[in-house]
Amino acid sequence: MAVKFDIQNLNAWFGSMHVLKNINMKIEENAVTAIIGPSGSGKTTFLRCLNRMHEITPGARVSGKVLFNGINIYDDGVDPVMIRRKIGMVFQKPNPFPMMSIYDNVAVGLKLNGIRDKKILDAAVRRSLELANLWDEVKGALNKSGASLSGGQQQRLCIARALAVEPEVLLMDEPTSALDPIAAAKIEALIRKLAKNYTVVIVTHNMQQAARVSDYTAFFYLGELIEYGPTKQIFENPKHELTKRYITGEFG
Amino acid sequence: MDHYKFRVVKNHLVQFLVYLALFLALVPLFSILYEVVVRGFSTISIEFFIKPTPTVGEVGGGVANAIQGTLITIGLASLIGVPIGLMSGIFLSEYGESKLSVVVRFLHDVLMGIPSIVIGVFAYALITLSIGFSVIAAAFALSVIMIPIVTRTTEEALKLVPMSIREAAIALGIPRWKATVTVVFSGAKKAIVTGLLLSIARIAGESAPVLVTMGFWRWWFAGFDRPVANLALDIFIFAMSPFKNWLTLAWGSALVLILLVLGISVAARVLTKGRY
Numbered sequence: 143m144a145v146k147f148d149i150q151n152l153n154a155w156f157g158s159m160h161v162l163k164n165i166n167m168k169i170e171e172n173a174v175t176a177i178i179g180p181s182g183s184g185k186t187t188f189l190r191c192l193n194r195m196h197e198i199t200p201g202a203r204v205s206g207k208v209l210f211n212g213i214n215i216y217d218d219g220v221d222p223v224m225i226r227r228k229i230g231m232v233f234q235k236p237n238p239f240p241m242m243s244i245y246d247n248v249a250v251g252l253k254l255n256g257i258r259d260k261k262i263l264d265a266a267v268r269r270s271l272e273l274a275n276l277w278d279e280v281k282g283a284l285n286k287s288g289a290s291l292s293g294g295q296q297q298r299l300c301i302a303r304a305l306a307v308e309p310e311v312l313l314m315d316e317p318t319s320a321l322d323p324i325a326a327a328k329i330e331a332l333i334r335k336l337a338k339n340y341t342v343v344i345v346t347h348n349m350q351q352a353a354r355v356s357d358y359t360a361f362f363y364l365g366e367l368i369e370y371g372p373t374k375q376i377f378e379n380p381k382h383e384l385t386k387r388y389i390t391g392e393f394g
Numbered sequence: 395m396d397h398y399k400f401r402v403v404k405n406h407l408v409q410f411l412v413y414l415a416l417f418l419a420l421v422p423l424f425s426i427l428y429e430v431v432v433r434g435f436s437t438i439s440i441e442f443f444i445k446p447t448p449t450v451g452e453v454g455g456g457v458a459n460a461i462q463g464t465l466i467t468i469g470l471a472s473l474i475g476v477p478i479g480l481m482s483g484i485f486l487s488e489y490g491e492s493k494l495s496v497v498v499r500f501l502h503d504v505l506m507g508i509p510s511i512v513i514g515v516f517a518y519a520l521i522t523l524s525i526g527f528s529v530i531a532a533a534f535a536l537s538v539i540m541i542p543i544v545t546r547t548t549e550e551a552l553k554l555v556p557m558s559i560r561e562a563a564i565a566l567g568i569p570r571w572k573a574t575v576t577v578v579f580s581g582a583k584k585a586i587v588t589g590l591l592l593s594i595a596r597i598a599g600e601s602a603p604v605l606v607t608m609g610f611w612r613w614w615f616a617g618f619d620r621p622v623a624n625l626a627l628d629i630f631i632f633a634m635s636p637f638k639n640w641l642t643l644a645w646g647s648a649l650v651l652i653l654l655v656l657g658i659s660v661a662a663r664v665l666t667k668g669r670y
């Protein structure tokens with residue numbers, strides 16, 4: 143397997159609160175890895191450590207290594223801005239830029255990175271919206287506000303926005319938790335499609351979702367990685383007692 | 395039942411008092427506007443807009459030089475005050491709480507409370523004493539009045555932009571400062587522009603610091619190290635004078651000043667009118 147992330151002894155803190163404890167795991171390239179676990183177990187924090195978003199919270203701190211394509215993203219001299227460009231993120235609540243059109247929401251990442259050529263921007267907007275399965279729904283309304291879309295469309299717009307800067311990885315933090323089941327199903331189908339060319343790491347509260355979309359599943363509990371393996375094995379034959387209890391819905 | 399009736403009566407009474415207060419607040423506003431418009435309007439002619447201040451005894455004349463001078467003064471003051479105010483607003487909102495930010499915020503509060511004449515005297519001591527009565531000195535004084543207003547409104551406007559918008563921008567691989575001046579600013583644009591307008595309207599109406607730093611000037615712009623005419627100060631000087639022609643010009647100037655402030659505010663509204 144091609145390793146996209148090799149995480150070694152990763153620890154994270156908020157002030158003096160130790161929220162991730164010595165995480166070691168490898169994440170496979172062009173596959174979907176699901177992070178499951180009860181609320182407060184550090185799933186969001188873990189995801190934000192993979193693209194250096196954790197450190198923008200005042201008082202937040204990280205130790206250990208995250209090798210991305212073999213390079214430690216926490217090495218001195220690594221620019222977090224470049225890391226975030228390669229490792230895109232989709233948030234729990236759809237957050238399109240409210241004052242911008244659909245077009246600008248997708249184009250803004252490129253524009254702010256200095257791309258001015260209208261042809262290139264048009265092509266990138268179309269390609270990203272097509273990738274996000276949104277093009278057909280919005281192609282006649284690219285100048286409308288991103289906020290005018292439905293929740294599910296907004297979330298796909300956010301995915302298109304992340305894809306526009308051509309990342310290699312998409313980190314998704316409970317991307318369907320604010321959506322209805324039909325909108326959620328569309329996003330799940332999209333995730334499967336994207337996994338052909340992107341590495342996807344998805345945090346989810348929904349065990350069926352993890353089982354449906356992911357190739358690998360990691361179970362986090364109280365800041366520790368309890369069990370990690372192929373999704374089928376985790377759900378059908380968990381090795382750890384805690385994992386078994388969590389996936390059978392005994393707590394959560 | 396009695397309780398209910400009592401409540402209904404109380405409700406009506408409070409409602410009446412609220413409307414009464416509203417009415418009392420609006421009476422002076424409309425009577426000022428009415429007076430200025432009626433009296434000012436009769437003085438207005440083409441000549442009024444193209445001629446400078448008349449000398450004593452001269453008939454006619456206008457306030458063209460004061461319009462020019464006021465625009466130059468406001469423009470210069472904004473050139474100094476707006477960038478500094480915006481930057482410190484960004485600093486206070488975007489760079490977290492620190493000892494420095496507490497001090498900066500406190501200083502702005504103090505600055506906002508200082509009477510404008512004191513700021514005028516400060517600018518007099520700092521600039522007028524060395525280069526003489528000049529538009530530079532006046533613009534400096536007015537910029538000091540602007541800065542805390544711009545800072546505070548910018549800070550408040552930026553703080554209203556949800557954190558999730560900043561995070562979305564940063565996660566796109568946009569450097570933090572760029573995210574602030576583009577994505578975050580676009581979300582706060584209207585409120586920030588409103589703050590700028592308030593500060594411009596405020597300094598357009600200041601006369602005391604202008605008097606101290608630049609003085610009364612009857613001519614056109616003659617260099618940045620010389621004074622320029624100023625509408626607010628003209629109103630004061632004209633109104634205090636015993637000359638009939640100047641007294642009418644005072645009303646005309648007042649009307650122009652009000653229209654100028656109104657115009658700036660309408661223009662900015664139109665310019666920042668988002669499509670959404």
Ligand SMILES: Nc1ncnc2c1ncn2[C@@H]1O[C@H](COP(=O)(O)OP(=O)(O)O)[C@@H](O)[C@H]1O
Nearest residue numbers: 156161179180181182183184185186187188199
């Ligand atoms: N901004 C923050 N400041 C302080 N503590 C936080 C912050 N965000 C999360 N935490 C704490 O860190 C722990 C892990 O949170 P999180 O990673 O959000 O868990 P999950 O996503 O699994 O629900 C929780 O105890 C939470 O209270």
Ligand SMILES: [Mg+2]
Nearest residue numbers: 185186187315
């Ligand atoms: Mg979470």
